Amino acid sequence: xxxxxxxxxxxxxxxxxxxxxxxxxxxxxxxxxxxxxxxxxxxxxxxxxxxxxxxxxxxxxxxxxxxxxxxxxxxxxxxxxxxxxxxxxxxxxxxxxxxxxxxxxxxxxxxxxxxxxxxxxxxxxxxxxxxxxxxxxxxxxxxxxxxxxxxxxxxxxxxxxxxxxxxxxxxxxxxxxxxxxxxxxxxxxxxxxxxxxxxxxxxxxxxxxxxxxxxxxxxxxxxxxxxxxxxxxxxxxxxxxxxxxxxxxxxxxxxxxxxxxxxxxxxxxxxxxxxxxxxxxxxxxxxxxxxxx
Amino acid sequence: xxxxxxxxxxxxxxxxxxxxxxxxxxxxxxxxxxxxxxxxxxxxxxxxxxxxxxxxxxxxxxxxxxxxxxxxxxxxxxxxxxxxxxxxxxxxxxxxxxxxxxxxxxxxxxxxxxxxxxxxxxxxxxxxxxxxxxxxxxxxxxxxxxxxxxxxxxxxxxxxxxxxxxxxxxxxxxxxxxxxxxxxxxxxxxxxxxxxxxxxxxxxxxxxxxxxxxxxxxxxxxxxxxxxxxxxxxxxxxxxxxxxxxxxxxxxxxxxxxxxxxxxxxxxxxxxxxxxxxxxxxxxxxxxxxxxxxxxxxxxxxxxxxxxxxxxxxxxxxxxxxxxxxxxxxxxxxxxxxxxxxxxxxxxxxxxxxxxxxxxxxxxxxxxxxxxxxxxxxxxxxxxxxxxxxxxxxxxxxxxxxxxxxxxxxxxxxxxxxxxxxxxxxxxxxxx
Numbered sequence: 001x002x003x004x005x006x007x008x009x010x011x012x013x014x015x016x017x018x019x020x021x022x023x024x025x026x027x028x029x030x031x032x033x034x035x036x037x038x039x040x041x042x043x044x045x046x047x048x049x050x051x052x053x054x055x056x057x058x059x060x061x062x063x064x065x066x067x068x069x070x071x072x073x074x075x076x077x078x079x080x081x082x083x084x085x086x087x088x089x090x091x092x093x094x095x096x097x098x099x100x101x102x103x104x105x106x107x108x109x110x111x112x113x114x115x116x117x118x119x120x121x122x123x124x125x126x127x128x129x130x131x132x133x134x135x136x137x138x139x140x141x142x143x144x145x146x147x148x149x150x151x152x153x154x155x156x157x158x159x160x161x162x163x164x165x166x167x168x169x170x171x172x173x174x175x176x177x178x179x180x181x182x183x184x185x186x187x188x189x190x191x192x193x194x195x196x197x198x199x200x201x202x203x204x205x206x207x208x209x210x211x212x213x214x215x216x217x218x219x220x221x222x223x224x225x226x227x228x229x230x231x232x233x234x235x236x237x238x239x240x241x242x243x244x245x246x247x248x249x250x251x252x253x254x255x256x257x258x259x260x261x262x263x264x265x266x267x268x269x270x271x272x273x274x275x276x277x278x279x280x281x282x283x284x285x286x287x288x289x290x291x292x293x
Numbered sequence: 294x295x296x297x298x299x300x301x302x303x304x305x306x307x308x309x310x311x312x313x314x315x316x317x318x319x320x321x322x323x324x325x326x327x328x329x330x331x332x333x334x335x336x337x338x339x340x341x342x343x344x345x346x347x348x349x350x351x352x353x354x355x356x357x358x359x360x361x362x363x364x365x366x367x368x369x370x371x372x373x374x375x376x377x378x379x380x381x382x383x384x385x386x387x388x389x390x391x392x393x394x395x396x397x398x399x400x401x402x403x404x405x406x407x408x409x410x411x412x413x414x415x416x417x418x419x420x421x422x423x424x425x426x427x428x429x430x431x432x433x434x435x436x437x438x439x440x441x442x443x444x445x446x447x448x449x450x451x452x453x454x455x456x457x458x459x460x461x462x463x464x465x466x467x468x469x470x471x472x473x474x475x476x477x478x479x480x481x482x483x484x485x486x487x488x489x490x491x492x493x494x495x496x497x498x499x500x501x502x503x504x505x506x507x508x509x510x511x512x513x514x515x516x517x518x519x520x521x522x523x524x525x526x527x528x529x530x531x532x533x534x535x536x537x538x539x540x541x542x543x544x545x546x547x548x549x550x551x552x553x554x555x556x557x558x559x560x561x562x563x564x565x566x567x568x569x570x571x572x573x574x575x576x577x578x579x580x581x582x583x584x585x586x587x588x589x590x591x592x593x594x595x596x597x598x599x600x601x602x603x604x605x606x607x608x609x610x611x612x613x614x615x616x617x618x619x620x621x622x623x624x625x626x627x628x629x630x631x632x633x634x635x636x637x638x639x640x641x642x643x644x645x646x647x648x649x650x651x652x653x654x655x656x657x658x659x660x661x662x663x664x665x666x667x668x669x670x671x672x673x674x675x676x677x678x679x680x681x682x683x684x685x686x687x688x689x690x691x692x693x694x695x696x697x698x699x700x701x702x703x704x705x706x707x708x709x710x711x712x713x714x715x716x717x718x719x720x721x722x723x724x725x
Contacts, residue, residue: 040399042506043428044678044721047401047603060718132535133542153698237485238537241692241699245685259682259715260400 034058034267038260050263057267066246066255067268071275073157074248078225081161086217088165089172093210094202096173097180108177111170119167123234126163131238156235156242163231168224172217179213180206215287219280226276229254331610332357335599336374337388338365341631345624349617356610358386366390371397378402378603385605386615389433390597391424392487392676392684395501397600398427399678399721404601405430409612416620419672421637425598427675428503432600434615435637437628439558439595440667441491441581444565447655448575449478449553457579461523464554464582468532477551479534480527482543483695484556486684487594492556494674495592496520496584501677507724508678508716512687512709513702519584521701528695535696544568547576556581558594559635559663566653573652578659580666591666593674596637635663642667679715686711 034057036050061067092111096104114122128134130150138147150159183206191201207214228248236243246252249272256265335346335358346360361384363370371393377383378400389397397403410431414422421435445457450467453474458464468480484492493500498516502509511517527533534552536542546552548571555561565576581591599615601608618624620638628634629646636642647660677683690704716723 039720041720042722043503043508044399044719045401045403045428045430048399048719128541131540131542133545237692238540239692240535240537240696241689241694242696244689246689255682255685258685259679259719260396261715261719 030266031270033263034270036263038263048260057264058271060264061267061271064252066244067249067252070246070249070252071272074225074228077157077161077228078222080158081164082218082221082225084161085165085169085221086172086214088169089217090176090207090210090214092169092173093176093180094206096177097206098198098202100198108174112174113170114167115171117167119230120234122167123163123231126159126166126231127235127238130159130235151235151239151242153242156239160228160231160235160243164224164228168221172221175217176210176213179210183209211287215284219283222279222283223276226272330355330357331607332359333386333605333607333610333614334359334361334384335386335388335614336361336363336370336384337599338363338370339388339597339628339632339634341628341634342388342618344627344631345618345621348621348624348627349614353613353617356613358614366393374602375400375402381604383602383604385602385607385611386433386599387602388436388597389600390595391421391435392490392595392680394425394432394598394600395427395676395678396680398430398432402603403430403432404603404605404608404611405432406601406608406612407431409609410434410616413616416616416639417637418639418667418670420593420670420674421596423672423674424596424676425600428506433598434612434619435596435598436619437596437634438637438667438670439491439560439593439635440663440670441495441556441558441592441594442659442662442666443579443581444555444557444561444576445579446547446550446553446572446575447577449550457577458582459580460586461582461584465523465527465532468527469530471553472532475551479546479552480532481554481556482534482536482538482546482552483528483691484524485538485688485691488538488557489687489691491558491592491594492524493517493520493592494594494671495581495590497590497671497673499674500683501675503675504724507722509724510677510709510713510716512705512712517705518702521705525694525701528697528701533695539564539568548572550575559660560595560633562651562654562659563633566651574655576654577657578654578662580662589665589669590671591669593670596635635660635667677712678721679712682715683708683712 033050035052035054037053037056038048039051040046040048092107095101096107101107129137132138132151135148135150141147149155187205187209188201191205196204227250229250232243232247233251236245236247245255249268253265253268253272256262256268333356335342337360343360343362346358349358363373366389371389374383374387374389375397383402394403407426407430413434414431417435418438421438425431425433425435443457449471450457453470455467455470458467464480471478471480490500493516496516496519498514498520500510500512500517502511524533534543534546536546536552543552547555547565547569550572555565557564562578565572580589583590599618601611601615605611619636620640622641622644625634625636625638625641626644626646629636629644635647636644642664647664648658650656650658687704687708690699690707691701693699694701694704713723
C-alpha cells in the first residue's frame with residue numbers, strides 16, 4: 001500500500017525537483033533578498049554588507065518617483081492597449097469564423113505571423129518606421145504636409161503600444177478563434193432558424209460563448225503589459241530622450257541592478273508581481289460574478 | 294507516458310551537466326597541479342586574446358593560463374563575472390573596461406595586486422595606469438587605451454575651402470559653413486555617455502575624484518558647464534544632426550557626407566570604416582580642436598584592463614600574465630591586427646602594425662595622430678563607483694537635450710544629483 005502511494009511521487013520527482021530549483025527557488029531568493037538593504041562605507045572598495053531591514057527597500061520604492069511613474073505609465077498603457085488589441089483580435093476572429101469568409105487560411109496565417117517575429121526584431125523594424133530620418137510612413141504623408149512625431153514624449157507610449165498590438169493581436173485572435181470553433185453547430189443553426197442576422201448571432205451567441213477565452217487573453221495581456229521591456233528598450237537610444245532608462249517597472253528594476261543594488265531591484269520586482277497578481281485576481285472575480293448572475 | 298518521463302529525465306540530466314560545467318569553469322582560480330605548474334583562468338571577449346594566451350602558455354611552462362571567452366561586458370559578461378565572484382568561483386583574471394573597473398571595486402569584486410604590480414607602473418602611459426588604480430590599490434594591468442582625435446570628411450571640408458579646425462571656435466565656424474551649404478548637412482551628431490565623457494575629459498572637466506577615503510563628484514563643475522554650453526550652442530543653432538550615433542542613419546550620414554566629423558577615439562576608425570563604406574577615401578584624421586590656441590590636450594574614450602578578481606589565490610601569477618599581455622610586443626601586434634586595440638604600454642607605440650597607411654583614410658598613417666594624442670591624454674580622470682547607473686541617468690537627460698527638450702548642463706546636474714543620491718543610500722562617503 002505505501003509502495004503504491006510512493007510510486008506516483010517517484011514519477012513526479014524530476015518535475016518537482018526542476019520546478020523547485022528553477023521556479024520556486026529564484027522567486028523565494030528574490031523575495032528574501034528584497035528584505036535586506038545594501039551598505040557600503042568609505043570609498044566602498046570592500047565587499048558590501050547586507051543588513052536585515054524588511055521594509056527599507058519597499059519604503060524606498062514607494063517614494064521613488066521614477067519607479068512610481070513607470071507603474072503609472074504601464075497602467076495607462078494597459079488600460080488603453082489591452083482593450084484595443086483584444087477588440088481587434090475579436091473582430092478578426094469573428095470575421096475569419098463567419099460563414100461567408102473567403103481565404104480563411106491566408107488571413108489566419110498572415111495575422112498570426114507577426115507573433116512569430118521575436119519582440120526585439122519587431123521593435124527594430126518599427127524603430128526604422130518611426131525614425132525621423134528614415135520613416136517611410138512620414139515620407140508617404142509628406143505630400144499632404146503631415147508628419148507624425150512618433151518619438152514625441154506624449155506619443156512615444158502609443159508608438160510602443162502600436163508595436164505590441166501588431167505583435168500580439170494575431171496570437172490572441174487564434175485563441176479566440178479556437179474557442180469560436182467549439183460552438184456546437186446546433187446552437188448556431190437554431191439562432192439562424194430564429195431569423196437572427198449574422199451580426200446578431202455574433203453579438204448574442206458567439207461573443208458570450210468565447211467569454212472564457214476573452215478573460216484568459218485579458219489576463220495574459222495584463223501580465224504582458226506589466227512586463228513591458230523589449231520594445232521600449234530598443235527604442236530608447238533612438239527616441240531622443242523620450243524613452244528613459246526607467247520607462248517601465250522592469251527597466252526601473254534593471255537600473256537598480258546597474259547601480260549594484262540587487263535587493264532594491266528585487267523589491268521592485270516583488271511589488272510589481274503583487275500588483276499584477278492583485279489586478280488579475282480582481283479581474284477574475286469581477287468577470288466571474290457576472291457569469292454567476 | 295514512458296517517453297515523457299525519459300524526456301524529463303533527459304532535461305534533468307542536461308541541467309545537471311550544465312551545473313557541473315559551470316562549476317568546472319569557475320574552479321580555475323589559481324591551483325597548483327602535482328607537476329608544479331600553476332594554472333589560472335582568464336575571462337575575456339576581445340578577438341585575438343585566445344591566440345595571445347596560447348603564445349603565453351608556450352613561452353611560460355611554469356604558469357598555465359586557461360582562456361575562456363564570455364559575452365562582451367555590457368552584453369552580459371560583466372554580470373557573469375560579478376555573479377561568479379558572489380558565488381565564490383570567479384576566474385583569476387577578467388577583461389574589464391576602465392569605466393566599469395571602479396564599479397567592480399565598489400562591489401568588492403577585485404583584488405589589490407599593488408605588491409606585485411607597483412614596480413611595473415613606469416611601463417604604462419600615466420592615464421592608463423591611473424585607470425587601474427583606485428585609492429592606492431592596483432586592480433589589474435592596462436591593456437588598451439582610446440586616445441581621441443577628429444575624424445573629418447576631407448571631401449566636404451575641401452569643397453567648402455575649409456581646413457580641419459584647430460580650435461573649438463573654428464570648429465563652430467566650420468559647423469555654420471557646412472550647414473549653410475545644405476540643409477541636410479551637419480558637422481556632427483549627438484554624443485552620449487562615454488563618448489560625451491571624452492569631450493569633458495579633453496577639457497579637464499573631470500566627473501569623479503578620490504580624496505582620502507571619500508568620493509568627489511564634480512559633473513556640475515564650471516569646466517563641465519563650459520563644455521556643455523559649447524555643444525548646447527551648436528545644438529540650439531541646429532548645427533547638430535539628429536541621427537543617433539551607431540544608428541543606421543548615422544552610418545548613412547557619414548557615408549554620404551551629411552555628417553562631416555566625428556570626435557572619437559582610435560577604435561572608432563574601425564567603426565567608421567566598417568559602417569560607412571561609401572565614405573572610403575573621403576575621411577581623414579586630425580588632432581582634436583583645442584580650447585586655447587596652441588594647446589595639445591587630448592581626451593580618451595574606451596580602453597580596458599586585465600583585472601584581478603576577488604578570490605584569486607595566485608595574484609602573483611595573475612599579475613605576471615596581465616603585465617605580459619599588456620606589454621609583449623609580438624602578442625600585442627596580433628591584438629592590433631585582430632581587435633584594433635591601441636596599446637597602453639609606452640614601449641608599444643612604435644609597433645610596426647601601427648605604422649601603415651590606411652586606404653579608407655586616403656592612405657593616411659592615422660595611428661601617428663593617435664600616438665601624438667596619447668602622449669597628451671589628461672591623466673586626471675577617474676570613473677565613478679556606480680558608472681553604469683550614472684551613464685544611464687546622464688543619457689536620459691542628454692537624449693532630451695540634443696533633441697531640444699532641455700540642456701546638456703541640466704543633464705549633467707541631474708545625473709550628478711541621482712548619482713550622489715544613490716551613493717548616499719548605499720553608504721558611500723562623499724566629500725565636497
